[in-house]
Amino acid sequence: MSAEIRLSDALDRVKPSATIAVTTKANELKREGHDVIGLGAGEPDFDTPDNIKEAAIKAIRDGKTKYTPADGMPELKEAICAKFSRENGLTYKPGQIHIAPGGKPVIYNAFLATLNPGDEVIIPAPYWVSYPDMVLLASGEPVAVQCGPDVNYKLTPEALEAAITPKTKWLLLNSPSNPTGAAYTKAELRALADVLLRHPHVWILTDDMYEHLVYDGFEYWTIAQVEPGLYDRTLTVNGVSKAYAMTGWRIGYAGGPEKLIGAMRKVISQTTSNPCSISQWASVEALNGPQDFLPERRAVYQQRRDMVVEGLNDTPGLTCPTPEGAFYVYPSCAGVIGKTSPSGKVIENDEVFAAELLEQEKVAVVFGAAFGLAPAFRVSYATSTEALQEALKRIHRFCSNLS
Numbered sequence: 098m099s100a101e102i103r104l105s106d107a108l109d110r111v112k113p114s115a116t117i118a119v120t121t122k123a124n125e126l127k128r129e130g131h132d133v134i135g136l137g138a139g140e141p142d143f144d145t146p147d148n149i150k151e152a153a154i155k156a157i158r159d160g161k162t163k164y165t166p167a168d169g170m171p172e173l174k175e176a177i178c179a180k181f182s183r184e185n186g187l188t189y190k191p192g193q194i195h196i197a198p199g200g201k202p203v204i205y206n207a208f209l210a211t212l213n214p215g216d217e218v219i220i221p222a223p224y225w226v227s228y229p230d231m232v233l234l235a236s237g238e239p240v241a242v243q244c245g246p247d248v249n250y251k252l253t254p255e256a257l258e259a260a261i262t263p264k265t266k267w268l269l270l271n272s273p274s275n276p277t278g279a280a281y282t283k284a285e286l287r288a289l290a291d292v293l294l295r296h297p298h299v300w301i302l303t304d305d306m307y308e309h310l311v312y313d314g315f316e317y318w319t320i321a322q323v324e325p326g327l328y329d330r331t332l333t334v335n336g337v338s339k340a341y342a343m344t345g346w347r348i349g350y351a352g353g354p355e356k357l358i359g360a361m362r363k364v365i366s367q368t369t370s371n372p373c374s375i376s377q378w379a380s381v382e383a384l385n386g387p388q389d390f391l392p393e394r395r396a397v398y399q400q401r402r403d404m405v406v407e408g409l410n411d412t413p414g415l416t417c418p419t420p421e422g423a424f425y426v427y428p429s430c431a432g433v434i435g436k437t438s439p440s441g442k443v444i445e446n447d448e449v450f451a452a453e454l455l456e457q458e459k460v461a462v463v464f465g466a467a468f469g470l471a472p473a474f475r476v477s478y479a480t481s482t483e484a485l486q487e488a489l490k491r492i493h494r495f496c497s498n499l500s
């Protein structure tokens with residue numbers, strides 16, 4: 098008989114990622130031969146641009162296949178410093194840059210390096226599913242602040258002020274947001290910065306992963322740029338995954354104060370060590386190379402967003418705000434809760450809604466409760482226009498058949 102392994106208490110505090118679960122379930126149904134449309138995945142359907150792929154192939158041919166410094170190689174740190182200066186007006190030295198295998202580990206390394214039991218992290222909800230669980234794994238306490246459609250899914254200065262306690266260690270900002278696509282204007286960040294200036298013990302982790310995916314000419318700002326007085330306690334996180342369609346390459350990065358970056362270096366040096374050397378060379382090309390494909394892709398995403406928002410708002414029981422960015426929309430399904438599907442199932446909440454939609458119409462979306470704000474669901478429009486049109490038809494049929 099094999100012995101039962103006792104798992105860690107920290108692991109007991111977390112749940113598996115709901116977004117990955119939806120994608121797995123949708124793939125399972127596809128393998129069984131069902132015609133499933135997956136609107137659950139959080140990755141671009143575009144390919145990594147060729148010049149970036151070529152840079153990786155060259156790196157392999159040139160033998161750039163060995164360990165690099167644990168938190169990234171100097172050439173990529175230089176490219177990141179240049180990016181922060183060029184696009185965000187932020188001055189960082191290479192010693193202020195942390196590079197890890199994806200944006201996710203950058204954030205986790207920051208929490209591991211700074212959180213002690215009882216430390217609170219303010220997380221505006223709806224939030225990216227991984228934030229609270231990363232905080233919990235690192236022994237901290239996530240403090241979710243509800244930011245519903247009435248406030249355009251954004252944290253208000255009043256709600257921030259009310260959430261801050263002596264135990265607050267971090268405020269986590271994510272603009273444009275996964276799952277809502279909401280992005281903060283300069284004036285909105287200014288108002289939050291005014292609150293933060295009054296609370297010097299609160300650090301700010303801003304996750305700018307979707308920076309390049311903004312629409313209708315939206316002007317992008319990050320908080321340390323809006324209020325230089327916060328620079329010394331802000332970690333500005335970004336990465337190549339979404340803008341450059343490089344999710345599989347696993348490169349994320351951050352700029353921040355040297356002491357924090359040094360602590361994060363200690364974490365990465367004893368855990369993963371350096372991110373893949375080849376992916377780092379590819380990322381140098383991504384950041385330093387031509388950027389002209391970005392507006393082209395942005396235009397395609399914007400068309401899809403408009404089509405999806407219109408289609409969802411035309412569906413009985415759904416209301417969908419128009420977000421500023423990312424490739425997600427977050428419709429409320431409050432209007433269908435309590436109704437019954439033709440199979441006799443009562444739509445008690447958004448989790449049942451998403452499960453029935455997948456079961457009946459083979460459309461995979463992620464239910465809102467997973468992101469901390471219900472009843473709603475997340476639609477990713479990072480898929481072909483044809484697939485989106487068909488999905489909208491099916492969602493419309495599903496909701497119209499509820500009684």
Ligand SMILES: Cc1ncc(COP(=O)(O)O)c(C=O)c1O
Nearest residue numbers: 139199200201225275306336338
């Ligand atoms: C808001 C947000 N931050 C960070 C990440 C992580 O990106 P990466 O794939 O680089 O770890 C994601 C990916 O889904 C995300 O949506």
